[in-house]
Amino acid sequence: xxxxxxxxxxxxxxxxxxxxxxxxxxxxxxxxxxxxxxxxxxxxxxxxxxxxxxxxxxxxxxxxxxxxxxxxxxxxxxxxxxxxxxxxxxxxxxxxxxxxxxxxxxxxxxxxxxxxxxxxxxxxxxxxxxxxxxxxxxxxxxxxxxxxxxxxxxxxxxxxxxxxxxxxxxxxxxxxxxxxxxxxxxxxxxxxxxxxxxxxxxxxxxxxxxxxxxxxxxxxxxxxxxxxxxxxxxxxxxxxxxxxxxxxxxxxxxxxxxxxxxxxxxxxxxxxxxxxxxxxxxxxxxxxxxxxxxxxxxxxxxxxxxxxxxxxxxxxxxxxxxxxxxxxxxxxxxxxxxxxxxxxxxxxxxxxxxxxxxxxxxxxxxxxxxxxxxxxxxxxxxxxxxxxxxxxxxxxxxxxxxxxxxxxxxxxxxxxxxxxxxxxxxxxxxxxxxxxxxxxxxxxxxxxxxxxxxxxxxxxxxxxxxxxxxxxxxxxxxxxxxxxxxxxxxxxxxxxxxxxxxxxxxxxxxxxxxxxxxxxxxxxxxxxxxxx
Amino acid sequence: xxxxxxxxxxxxxxxxxxxxxxxxxxxxxxxxxxxxxxxxxxxxxxxxxxxxxxxxxxxxxxxxxxxxxxxxxxxxxxxxxxxxxxxxxxxxxxxxxxxxxxxxxxxxxxxxxxxxxxxxxxxxxxxxxxxxxxxxxxxxxxxxxxxxxxxxxxxxxxxxxxxxxxxxxxxxxxxxxxxxxxxxxxxxxxxxxxxxxxxxxxxxxxxxxxxxxxxx
Numbered sequence: 145x146x147x148x149x150x151x152x153x154x155x156x157x158x159x160x161x162x163x164x165x166x167x168x169x170x171x172x173x174x175x176x177x178x179x180x181x182x183x184x185x186x187x188x189x190x191x192x193x194x195x196x197x198x199x200x201x202x203x204x205x206x207x208x209x210x211x212x213x214x215x216x217x218x219x220x221x222x223x224x225x226x227x228x229x230x231x232x233x234x235x236x237x238x239x240x241x242x243x244x245x246x247x248x249x250x251x252x253x254x255x256x257x258x259x260x261x262x263x264x265x266x267x268x269x270x271x272x273x274x275x276x277x278x279x280x281x282x283x284x285x286x287x288x289x290x291x292x293x294x295x296x297x298x299x300x301x302x303x304x305x306x307x308x309x310x311x312x313x314x315x316x317x318x319x320x321x322x323x324x325x326x327x328x329x330x331x332x333x334x335x336x337x338x339x340x341x342x343x344x345x346x347x348x349x350x351x352x353x354x355x356x357x358x359x360x361x362x363x364x365x366x367x368x369x370x371x372x373x374x375x376x377x378x379x380x381x382x383x384x385x386x387x388x389x390x391x392x393x394x395x396x397x398x399x400x401x402x403x404x405x406x407x408x409x410x411x412x413x414x415x416x417x418x419x420x421x422x423x424x425x426x427x428x429x430x431x432x433x434x435x436x437x438x439x440x441x442x443x444x445x446x447x448x449x450x451x452x453x454x455x456x457x458x459x460x461x462x463x464x465x466x467x468x469x470x471x472x473x474x475x476x477x478x479x480x481x482x483x484x485x486x487x488x489x490x491x492x493x494x495x496x497x498x499x500x501x502x503x504x505x506x507x508x509x510x511x512x513x514x515x516x517x518x519x520x521x522x523x524x525x526x527x528x529x530x531x532x533x534x535x536x537x538x539x540x541x542x543x544x545x546x547x548x549x550x551x552x553x554x555x556x557x558x559x560x561x562x563x564x565x566x567x568x569x570x571x572x573x574x575x576x577x578x579x580x581x582x583x584x585x586x587x588x589x590x591x592x593x594x595x596x597x598x599x600x601x602x603x604x605x606x607x608x609x610x611x612x613x614x615x616x617x618x619x620x621x622x623x624x625x626x627x628x629x630x631x632x633x634x635x636x637x638x639x640x641x642x643x644x645x646x647x648x649x650x651x652x653x654x655x656x657x658x659x660x661x662x663x664x665x666x667x668x669x670x671x672x673x674x675x676x
Numbered sequence: 677x678x679x680x681x682x683x684x685x686x687x688x689x690x691x692x693x694x695x696x697x698x699x700x701x702x703x704x705x706x707x708x709x710x711x712x713x714x715x716x717x718x719x720x721x722x723x724x725x726x727x728x729x730x731x732x733x734x735x736x737x738x739x740x741x742x743x744x745x746x747x748x749x750x751x752x753x754x755x756x757x758x759x760x761x762x763x764x765x766x767x768x769x770x771x772x773x774x775x776x777x778x779x780x781x782x783x784x785x786x787x788x789x790x791x792x793x794x795x796x797x798x799x800x801x802x803x804x805x806x807x808x809x810x811x812x813x814x815x816x817x818x819x820x821x822x823x824x825x826x827x828x829x830x831x832x833x834x835x836x837x838x839x840x841x842x843x844x845x846x847x848x849x850x851x852x853x854x855x856x857x858x859x860x861x862x863x864x865x866x867x868x869x870x871x872x873x874x875x876x877x878x879x880x881x882x883x884x885x886x887x888x889x890x891x892x
Contacts, residue, residue: 577764580726583751584758585778585827595777599768 153496160486160502163557166520167386167508169527173379181368181377189364196278197360201343203282204289208342211286211433212293213335217323218430220301221309223414224423230430232669234294237437238611239661241618242288243351244638244654248441249284250274250355251448251647281356285346287437292345293338300334301327319416340396341562344511347385350621351639361385362513366621369515375523382516389511393504442658448651456649465656468617468633471548475555475616480609482556483563487571488597489579503564510561514622517554521626525550546628554622559615563608570604571597603671610668614661677701678723678831678863683732684745685718693719694887696732700863700880705854707866707878714884716867720833723865724758725751736830757824757862758833762840763816765808771795771819772804778827794822797856814845821853825860832857832864838873850876 161168218224219231237245253259253274263269274280309322317325328335350362361381369378418426486503509517522545529539544550574597582592598605620635627636634653641650683696692715700706710716721727723734725747734742736756741749765774775794776787795801798818808816817837824832837853838846854877857864866877874881882891 575762575764577760577762578766580724580751581758581760581764581823582766582777583726584724584754584756585823586752587777588752591780596766600766 153499156485157496157499157502159482160499160506163482163506163560164502164508165524166517166554166557167505167512169520169524170379170382170386170512170516173376173383181372181374182380185364185368185377185381189359193359193361193364196358197347199278200282200285200358200360201346203278204285204346205339205343207282207286208290208293209335209339212290212295212338213297213328213331215290215430215433216294216297216301216331217327218426220298221327221414222416222418222426224418224426224430226427226431230427230434231298232666233434233438234430235291235665235669236434236662237288238291238668239614239663239665240288240438240441240658241351241620241635241638241654241661242285242345242349243355243620243642244445244650244658245288245437245441246281246284246352246355247638247642247647247650247654248444249280250642252444253280275356275358278358281352281358284352284356285349287433288352289342289345290433290437292341293335296334296338297331300331304330336396340392341510343392344389344561347388347511348513350513350515355642362515362621365513365519366515369519375519378516378519379523382512382520385511385513385516386508389508392511445651445655445658448648449655452648453652456652461653461656463630464632464634464637464653467627467631468635468657468660471551471555471623471631471633472613472616474548475552475559476609476613478552479556479559479563479612479616480567480605483560483567483608484598484601484605486560487564487568487601488593489571489574489576506557507561507564509557510559512558514554514558514619515625517558518622518625521550521554521557546626548628548631551623551626551628551631554626555616555619558619558622559612562611562615563605566608566611567601567604570601574600607668607671610664610671614664617657617660677737679733679735680719680723681733681735683719683722684730685715685722685732686730691887693729693884696884696887696889698882698889700865702737702863703861705857705864705866705877705879707868707874707881708884708889709868709871709874709881710884711869715887716884717835719884720758720835720865720867723831724756724833725749725754755827755830756833757827757829757831758835759817759820759824759837761836763808763813763820763837765816765820765823767808769807770804771806771808771811774808774819775823775826777823790826791822794826797825797859798822799852813841814849817841817849818852821856825856825862829862832862834864834866836867836869838868839870846873847876853877 215234219227219234251257255271255273260271264271304327309326347360348362349360350366352358353360353363354366361384365378365381365385368374368381486506512520525541525544529541533539578596578600579592582596587595617633618635620639623633623636624639627633634657637653638650638657641647641653678698678700680696680698683693684691685693685696692713696715696719698706708716708719718727718729722729722732722742725741728747729745731745732742733740733744736754739749741747741754741756766777769777772791775791776782779787779790782790791804792801795803798821800815800818800822803811803815803819808819811819820837834853838850841849850873866874868874868877880891882889884890
């Protein structure tokens with residue numbers, strides 16, 4: 145029995161190791177002798193990179209935590225006009241790729257965009273560069289990423305016992321005090337988890353920072369690889385990024401603490417009823433966020449699409465759409481399968497430290513920009529080929545380079561964390577007693593997984609799968625570097641057009657992505673609401 | 677016949693059981709009493725093959741199941757059934773699916789007949805299609821018992837199965853379960869900390885004192 149267990153642990157470990165492969169490749173770059181290019185980078189660019197990345201993280205982090213938490217609190221705890229539809233509408237921005245929101249705002253607020261033209265002509269305000277400084281890009285990120293905190297905080301608020309808030313009220317606490325002293329501290333672990341994902345996404349972003357000409361680690365990595373052709377420096381910069389992610393994960397663990405605060409009861413009672421003027425003020429605030437983050441950008445995309453439809457639309461779009469669809473489907477299926485295997489409850493009791501660390505590593509890809517993931521994979525494959533040739537074998541380059549396999553590998557490594565977190569959350573709720581009773585009833589390990597674990601984990605697996613699907617569809621840099629010939633996706637088309645300033649034409653592929661994303665988010669929301 | 681010899685269990689250098697011996701004849705209904713932390717549940721879980729011990733052997737009807745504190749036969753092959761404190765009914769399966777889980781090798785028709793007869797035994801006919809959350813605590817516990825009996829185990833272990841029920845339902849259910857087990861003729865061990873419950877339930881009672889089992 146023990147042998148079988150060790151054997152299965154070995155395969156699971158190998159699986160986790162494979163997924164973490166690009167990360168190990170990136171980390172091993174430090175074993176290479178230092179190059180002049182690196183010292184050049186370190187002396188001239190690094191301080192600026194660190195500062196601008198830090199400002200971006202702090203700005204986005206603070207903004208997203210506040211906005212996401214306040215919105216979640218309002219829709220869960222307060223009854224106000226329009227609350228029930230806004231509660232799910234606030235999820236929709238998830239389906240909009242960050243770079244789509246960025247190009248829409250750039251298109252509107254750029255020097256030649258109609259907002260600035262209007263300001264200049266009617267109010268005489270001189271032109272300004274929306275790309276300079278930090279605030280515009282920070283605001284863009286906040287509008288795209290607040291749903292991460294919103295989603296987590298909302299789930300946590302829903303599980304808070306109404307009696308606790310009522311006790312607070314009976315003790316004379318005003319709503320603001322109840323919010324700060326009771327609800328927020330109780331939801332802290334959830335807020336921290338949402339914040340972690342946001343910061344990782346911000347670190348890994350390539351599209352928005354390039355469109356805004358903002359230099360971060362990602363753009364530096366891209367430039368080390370693209371401009372200087374130095375895979376080593378790219379990998380070294382990337383490993384610093386991995387280090388930052390480690391810190392973020394550590395702080396999130398600390399914030400989460402050991403306490404399990406919330407009960408699993410979900411109450412549908414509201415703590416507060418906002419009537420009259422206050423209710424409408426809340427409505428306009430929440431509605432405003434929805435407008436800025438989803439409705440207005442969508443409207444703008446629709447307007448642009450209709451304006452340039454006859455110029456831009458062609459049969460090629462069927463190819464873009466099918467490439468996006470096929471890649472999304474395959475990558476999601478693979479990622480979810482790997483995540484489920486890693487998250488099975490039987491892993492818990494193994495307590496093998498090595499395995500736990502490998503699984504941690506395999507989920508770190510979330511903080512790696514897609515470009516690094518791609519570079520790591522290419523570099524790794526090249527090294528394996530060299531080793532193979534050294535021992536008299538043949539190169540595997542021609543099989544893997546430019547193949548769908550490598551691209552799918554990159555997606556799985558990059559997005560495993562999302563699927564893993566979701567399925568392991570549902571796996572953690574499966575008490576050991578189910579395993580014991582199934583085994584005492586004579587169930588084999590396979591039957592235990594198939595008939596007990598899998599159905600019980602299914603909601604978490606599906607939810608994770610939907611989130612992965614949205615992310616794969618939006619993914620840009622890894623797709624850009626690794627896509628096989630003839631596999632241009634919608635995301636690639638958006639980026640190609642918008643980086644040339646052709647915002648109106650980019651609206652057409654963007655619209656297709658937004659619709660696809662919104663459908664997935666509606667499915668996710670349906671799944672999510674069945675839990676409560 | 678069940679034989680447990682020289683069982684020794686300790687947690688972090690703290691011995692809870694040392695020299696625990698138990699012998700039961702077929703059809704015996706035995707209650708194992710002990711304070712919380714006395715090791716009674718651990719002994720039960722060792723017999724089930726779910727936990728290891730420092731030392732000890734288990735033999736059932738002449739077959740060695742465990743020796744030297746570790747298990748030679750996996751839990752799923754022991755022909756030992758267990759009823760848990762919080763029932764452990766699979767929440768995503770109906771009552772029918774739960775009860776027939778252990779008899780998946782039977783044909784559909786045989787399964788239906790078996791489940792019917794078990795539901796008849798626990799006096800809960802007509803609930804096959806219900807899900808566990810639609811049942812009361814007492815009903816869930818009876819279904820859990822039926823599920824364990826479906827595989828016709830040689831030995832049935834009951835780990836404080838009545839403790840999450842309220843007092844008024846408990847006494848009646850204890851008697852009912854005893855009658856069901858007598859009818860089925862299955863050797864059973866009940867773990868409890870309630871002396872009155874043990875008296876109502878069992879033919880033989882043992883108590884863990886000073887790390888050993890004293891049979892009264």
